[in-house]
Each structure stands twice: as C-alpha cells, then as structure tokens.
C-alpha cells in the first residue's frame with residue numbers, strides 16, 4: 001500500500017467512496033493528482049451485491065447507520 005506524509009499538501013483526502021467521493025477520486029486520479037479515499041462501508045463485489053433495489057439498501061452506507069437508514 002502506498003503511504004503519504006501527513007504534511008504532503010499535494011494529496012487530496014476524500015471521505016466516502018459513494019457517488020460523489022468515488023467520482024471525484026476517479027477524476028482527480030485521471031489528472032495525476034494523488035488521492036487517499038476512506039470508506040467506512042463494507043466492500044461489495046458483483047458476487048455479494050444484492051441485485052434488488054429495496055433489499056440492497058442494507059448494503060449501502062456507513063455501518064453505524066448514518067446513511068440510508
């Protein structure tokens with residue numbers, strides 16, 4: 001894993017890899033800007049993701065329940 005000095009102000013830190021944070025991280029990385037992206041939710045894959053809009057709510061967001069609950 002890449003590590004950065006906490007005083008390195010060329011690194012952008014994004015909290016949350018959802019629609020906003022994930023999109024922003026992708027755009028910045030494509031421009032060569034270093035990004036650290038924190039995500040509190042569980043990792044999902046195409047195998048684990050529930051392909052039902054209502055039931056999939058339980059898989060979204062922060063585990064402490066601050067998002068979508």
Ligand SMILES: Cc1cc2nc3c(=O)[nH]c(=O)nc-3n(C[C@H](O)[C@H](O)[C@H](O)COP(=O)(O)OP(=O)(O)OC[C@H]3O[C@@H](n4cnc5c(N)ncnc54)[C@H](O)[C@@H]3O)c2cc1C
Nearest residue numbers: 015016017018019020021038039040041053061062067068
């Ligand atoms: C079932 C469903 C269907 C939807 N369909 C559509 C659609 O068709 N079209 C549309 O435009 N919109 C749709 N939306 C709405 C859309 O998903 C949201 O508007 C959008 O995801 C909001 O983006 P966001 O980046 O603000 O938050 P999110 O996408 O919720 O991302 C926030 C992320 O931050 C993480 N997080 C929170 N707290 C912390 C923390 N302290 N540390 C680290 N990580 C943290 C969360 O786990 C989450 O991953 C849908 C929403 C749902 C639930």
